[in-house]
Amino acid sequence: MALAFARDRAAAREALAAWLASRLEGATDVRLSELSGPPATGFSNETIVFDASWTEAATGGKRTEGLVVRVRPSTHTVFPADRFADQYRVMAALGEHTDVSVPPMRGFEEDPTILGAPFMVMGRVEGEAPPDNPPYPQEGWLADSPPEAQAQLWWEGLEAMAAVHAVDWRALGLDDLEGADVPAGGHAAARLAWWEHYLDWAAAGAPQPVPEAARAWLRANLSAQEEAAPALCWGDARIGNQLFAGHRVQAVLDWEMVHVGDPRWDLAWFLWMDRHHSEGVGAPRLPGFPSSEDTVARWEASTGRSATALGWWQVLAGLGFAAVMVRLSHLLVAFEIFPADSDFAHTNTGVTFLAAELERLGAR
Numbered sequence: 001m002a003l004a005f006a007r008d009r010a011a012a013r014e015a016l017a018a019w020l021a022s023r024l025e026g027a028t029d030v031r032l033s034e035l036s037g038p039p040a041t042g043f044s045n046e047t048i049v050f051d052a053s054w055t056e057a058a059t060g061g062k063r064t065e066g067l068v069v070r071v072r073p074s075t076h077t078v079f080p081a082d083r084f085a086d087q088y089r090v091m092a093a094l095g096e097h098t099d100v101s102v103p104p105m106r107g108f109e110e111d112p113t114i115l116g117a118p119f120m121v122m123g124r125v126e127g128e129a130p131p132d133n134p135p136y137p138q139e140g141w142l143a144d145s146p147p148e149a150q151a152q153l154w155w156e157g158l159e160a161m162a163a164v165h166a167v168d169w170r171a172l173g174l175d176d177l178e179g180a181d182v183p184a185g186g187h188a189a190a191r192l193a194w195w196e197h198y199l200d201w202a203a204a205g206a207p208q209p210v211p212e213a214a215r216a217w218l219r220a221n222l223s224a225q226e227e228a229a230p231a232l233c234w235g236d237a238r239i240g241n242q243l244f245a246g247h248r249v250q251a252v253l254d255w256e257m258v259h260v261g262d263p264r265w266d267l268a269w270f271l272w273m274d275r276h277h278s279e280g281v282g283a284p285r286l287p288g289f290p291s292s293e294d295t296v297a298r299w300e301a302s303t304g305r306s307a308t309a310l311g312w313w314q315v316l317a318g319l320g321f322a323a324v325m326v327r328l329s330h331l332l333v334a335f336e337i338f339p340a341d342s343d344f345a346h347t348n349t350g351v352t353f354l355a356a357e358l359e360r361l362g363a364r
Contacts, residue, residue: 009035012048015114016069020052020121023107027054045256046071049124066124067106072117076331078324079256080201085110086177087255088120090232093172100163103251127243127250135277136240137286145247150288153247157239158295160249161270162302165263169232178230178260186227187262188312192218194259195320202327206345210355210364211326214319217363221312228262228305235259237266238273267299268313269320276321280353315361318354325350 013032021030033051048069055062072084085108092105104123112118130136130153137143142150169177183189192215199211235257243251271292278285290298296307329345332338345351358364 007035007046007048012115013050016048016050017052019109019114020054024054026057028057030054045073068103068122068124069115069119070122071115071119074117076334078327078331080198082256083258084118084120086258090174090177090255090258091122093174094164094167097172098163098167100167101160101249101251103253125243125251127245129241129243129253130239132240132277135281135283137278137283138281143286145288147286147288149247150286151290153239153244154289154295155298156244156247156249157242158270158298159302160242160252161234161237161266162299164234164237164252165231165266165303165305167232169260174232174260177232177258185222186225187230188225188227189222191259191261191265192222192316195316195323199319199323199326202323202330203345204330208322208326208345208351210346210351210358211319211322213358213364214315214322214354217358217361218312218316218319224309225312226308228264230260231263231303231305233257233259233261233263233266235266235269237270239270240273240277262313263303263305264307264310264313265316267296267307268310268317271295271310272314272317272321276350276353280349280356315354315357318350318357322348322350322354 013035016035017030017032020032021027024030031053033053035048035050037047037049048071049066050069051064051066053062053064073082088105088108091102092108094100095102095105103125106121106123108118108120109115110118128141130142131140134140142153145153169175179190183193185192196215199208199215203211234252234255236254241252241254242249243253274285274289277283296310299305300307325348326345329338329342329348332344333340333342338344355364
């Protein structure tokens with residue numbers, strides 16, 4: 001669910017033009033097109049899209065560039081700590097020093113007085129993301145693609161994720177993303193604790209029987225996890241957060257959950273979100289998509305890592321997505337999109353699909 005673009009566009013356009021003029025060395029006559037956004041702008045980030053044109057003083061030549069601004073969320077946030085500056089820092093480092101496909105990063109502004117909150121500016125990448133609403137297996141450009149093109153997109157998305165796991169995060173100065181205190185249970189325990197904290201925050205004291213049952217199962221089965229060498233983890237790893245052109249990856253987006261940890265988290269989330277968008281909503285999986293078994297084998301071959309005990313991580317992914325949907329249910333009530341007595345926190349497909357998985361495991 002997303003919110004409409006509600007900012008004063010004239011004021012934002014003037015502020016951004018002045019900001020760009022101060023950042024573009026030797027540029028004059030900076031002009032911006034009308035501001036727009038995606039079809040709607042999401043809860044996680046307000047997104048502003050426009051073209052900027054200017055004259056380069058040294059040559060007198062004209063230049064035009066498509067730009068995207070993401071504004072830090074300040075109220076009704078999806079995450080208790082958005083790590084907004086970290087997102088920019090990670091994407092900038094990846095873009096400068098690795099082959100990971102990220103948008104070109106153009107600047108970060110900490111001063112909240114310009115747009116009401118800190119913001120980042122990046123170059124616009126042409127491409128489409130598989131839609132969440134309606135889910136891409138049901139309709140849209142990916143569902144209409146031939147099976148061989150669907151397969152190509154899946155493998156492209158997986159390999160782009162695997163490229164993140166190959167990054168030397170220490171060399172990029174991203175050591176702090178691991179966290180200072182990894183618990184005795186290792187990175188699996190650390191990620192579970194992160195989602196437990198998130199669930200407690202999102203639930204705001206209201207009972208959440210299905211996520212709580214998942215938490216109990218994960219705790220009971222944590223000892224089966226073997227510690228893996230940590231890697232940079234994208235966090236929200238799924239094809240819906242990638243831009244494609246010709247079914248080839250153009251950019252990896254949405255780094256709100258970036259961290260250093262066990263990369264099986266990314267693989268599990270990648271698979272779980274696709275499962276949710278198909279079997280979780282009662283739709284057939286796209287015919288061209290490779291099987292989970294083939295996907296895991298390809299990831300193992302690409303990364304040189306083992307995906308053993310991935311089932312535990314998929315339940316953790318289910319807990320995470322259900323917790324996010326619990327939070328979104330409260331936001332939908334706060335914005336008066338849903339009535340105050342809505343039971344969406346317990347009936348959304350993120351929760352019901354997790355319940356089905358727990359029943360399959362005999363955990364409920």
